[in-house]
Amino acid sequence: RQLRWHMMAAHCGATAIVLAVATACEAGAIRLTSPCAMQLMLSRRACHPYMQAEAADDAEHGNGALLRAGTRDGYAVHEELTVTPCVASGTPLPQALTLLNAELFPSMSRARKSCRRGSVLINGKEGRCISTVCPGDVIELQTRVNAGYTPRGKPPFSVEVIWECDQLAVVNKPPGVVSHPPPGGAAGRQSMRTAVQYAVAPPASGTPGALYRPHLVHRLDKGTSGLLLCAKTKPALVSLSSAFAQRRVSKRYVAVVVGYVEGESGKIDAPLDGKEAVTRWEVAARHRSLRLGHLTTLHLYPTTGRTHQLRRHCAEELNSPILGDSKYGGECVGSGMFLAAVSLTFQHPARPETDPPLSVEIPWPSKFVAVCSREQERWERLRNEL
Secondary structure (H helix, E strand, C coil): CCCHHHHCCCCHHHHHHHHHHHHHHHHHHCCCCCCCHHHHHHHCCCCCHHHHHHHHHHHHCCCCCCCCCCCCCEEHHHHHHEECCCCEEEEEEEHHHHHHCCCCCCCCCHHHHHHHHHCECCCCECCCCCEEEECCCCCEEEECCCCCCCCCCCCCCEEEECCCCCCCCEEEEEECCCCCCCCCCCCHHHHHHHHHHHHHCCCCCCCCCCEEEEEEECCCCCEEEEEEEEEEEHHHHHHHHHHHHCCCEEEEEEEEEEECCCCCCEEEEEEEEEEECCCEEEEEEEEECCEEEEEEEEEEEEEECCCCCHHHHHHHHCCCEECHHHHHHHCCCCCCCCEEEEEEEECCCCCCCCCCCCECCCCCCCHHHHHHHHHHHHHHHHHHHH
């Protein structure tokens, strides 16, 4: 009866139920069969007097300080737990964590995530979700203490850093790799999201809002090479993402297209998939080709950022698909797609808005010049022979 009264008074809240059972046990209304059940049931989150006692004990013994270096670079052990006899031998590690520290691990999903991240050690070695514990084992929790992400192993491929500071980095994406990995599988390692972690330097210690790992602010197609913007701090990520959404980032691409593009410049305002899509273009050079007739090198300035916008506008509106873009009718010459992002101009998120914008540029990829020069030379050689 006493237990039922406590439950009804608290509207059946989870914390109130725990307190009600504890009160009923103290009053002798109910009895728990296991001598350790009360210890496991009363978590620090649920029972206020127990929280006060443990907090006082932590303060007295200096708990919460970093105990020693972790097993990974930039990590340190911050808490140590000893498996008590209340935990049966062979108990899975995630379940043991929820029993030993319900405040840090209120659910099995939280415990499993920590195990997958390598944040839990068993007797000095990293534990896994399938690991088991026995009474007397020492469980240690480690956390990252250095700013930035410290990757392990070898990088999947090299990435050139064009410009960076403590807030952001601009890198040169090679062609043939995806910006973000597809869901699931091991292909995620062969992506720019993984590779930039090895290439860019972590923000300096004490940098406000340092991210766990650098985040890509935008993306480029797999076949497109060129400048890719990464954020190292959360304020930079929010500011740069907003700048892209509000179209305050100026981008310039270089593309070699198949065919002779009439005029010297123009503007394409043609919706794609029912959404506004605007691209400005300028002719940079024209070359003759024996096999393809003409090659035109264009500067492309997208105002919007629709999927495959530049590729579709060149193929569908200019009737000149990008060289190497087989999806939209471009001839392949064995050197990939001839589209590269060569310039980014944006306001630095950590500088006053009155400062001039930051502009980062790279030269055209060497294959662009090589293919155009080769095709022009072949055409001139045949013309001279005739």
